[in-house]
Amino acid sequence: MYNFKGFRSLAALAAITFIVMVFQVTSFAQFESTAESAILIEAATGQVLYEKMQTYQCRLPA
Amino acid sequence: MPPASITKIMTLLLGFEALEKELVQWDDEVIISEKAWRMEGSKMFLLVGGKVKFSEIMTGISVVSANDGCVALAEHLYGSEEAFVQVMNNRAKELGLTNSNFLNSNGLPAEGHVMSARDISTLARYLIQNHPKILELESTREYTYNNIRQFNRNPLLGVFPGADGLKTGWTDEAGYCIVGTAQQNGQRMIGVVLKTNSEKERSKAIQELLNYGFKNFKQVTVKNAGEIVDVIDVKNSKTPSIPLKVDSDISVVIPVGRENDLQIVTSKNTEFLSAPVSADIQAGTLEVQLDGKTIATSTMSTAEGAERLGFFGIIFRSISNFFKSLF
Known part of the structure; x- marks a missing residue:
């Protein structure tokens, strides 16, 4: 006999995991998709941990 | 990119450096010019001809992003806003800000007034490390001057754990910008987000950026x-x-x-x-x-x-x- 109850529980767990993963990916991508330029540094060392470069050049005077 | 009011972190740095060099004292009185009084956008509502303590000006710039305060500070320290801007650009070069050019003291729209996200993070780090009092000013939630109560626009304050700065900005051209900082478990992160479409997007993006840093990276003392x-x-x-x-x-x-x-x-x-x-x-x-x-x-x-x-x-x-x- 198949254990349908166990199968259903597993399927439900997989679905929840999938939804959580999709939500996390969407959430994580927010700062990448919405900001035209962004950077994250650690203050003590000044190390750059993330950088999205601007999409156009600065117009500096010659 | 246009940095809008994030420009003011350079103005505040020069304010702190003038205090350090004793060119000015916290209690000095600043006389408000008509030019300062006429500034538009966010302001602390200084009155022309009035005398205001330097400490009030620094607080007004930090908490309510006072455009009038920036011009008053600039004129008090260097005689004119134009002279102050020259000092801003010289200081930017000294600090290695290679993609920054200032045309005014407050970030109001001006063609060619630009900063890169990287320059903003470098400047913010320098300001925090050398003048930590900036965090005390920038994390103040509200400020009343001239009987007008205004609130700090930084969406991280009181919401994001450990957040204590630093500056928001907005103009049509710059979009919604922020340089945000927070300290958790002894580690400080500084994030910059430029040109988002709304206050809500800006708030969400900076929180995710800082969270990304705190959750995924760790400081290790090697030697x-x-x-x-x-x-x-x-x-x-x-x-x-x-x-x-x-x-x-x-x-x-x-x-x-x-x-x-x-x-x-x-x-x-x-x-x-x-x-x-x-x-x-x-x-x-x-x-x-x-x-x-x-x-x-x-x-x-x-x-x-x-x-x-x-x-x-x-x-x-x-x-x-x-x-x-x-x-």
Whole structure:
């Protein structure tokens, strides 16, 4: 006999995991998709941990 | 990119530096010009001809992003906003801000008034490290001047754990911008988000950016200054080799769980030294690498000195070395 109850529980767990993963990916991508330029540094060392470069050049005077 | 009011972190830096050089005192009175009074956008509602304490001006710029306060500060310190802007640009060059150009003291729209996200993060870090009082001012939630109560627009304050700064900005051209900072478990992150479409997007983006840093990266102290990391041979010395110490503390920030993947590579300037050698002679470099990429460096120096052997000692050492080489 198949254990349908166990199968259903597993399927439900997989679905929840999938939804959580999709939500996390969407959430994580927010700062990448919405900001035209962004950077994250650690203050003590000044190390750059993330950088999205601007999409156009600065117009500096010659 | 246009930085809007984020410009004011440079204005505030020059304010702090003027205080440090005693060019101005917190209690000095600043006379408000008509130009300052006429400033548009966010302001603290200074009155023309009024006398306002320098401390009030600094607070007004920090908490309510006072455009009128910036011009008042500029004129008080350097006579005119134009002269102040020249100082802003000179200071930017000194700090290595290669993609910044200032045309005014407050970030109101002006063609060619620009900063890159990287420059903003560099400037914010410098300001926080050298004038930590900025965090006290910038984390103030509300400010009342001239009987007008206004609130700090920083969406991180009171919401994001450990948030205590730093500055928001908005103009049509710049969009919604922020440089945000927070400290959690002794670690401080600084994030910059430029040109988002709404206050809500800006708030969400900066929180996610800072969260990304706190959740995924960890600061690791690799070596402490003075720690022995290598040895170097010394010719004609009573001791054949002396220890080398690292000259500065080495801390790196790495992805969580990668501590065991760090590699320490030392390289000496020369194969051996000749006695006499004194302590603290620079003798090489230590590099910390992750995935083959150098992420931190420090010089190495002799931890102790080495005396030169006497004439007979050198003869004896030479004979001894000769016989050792035979076996």
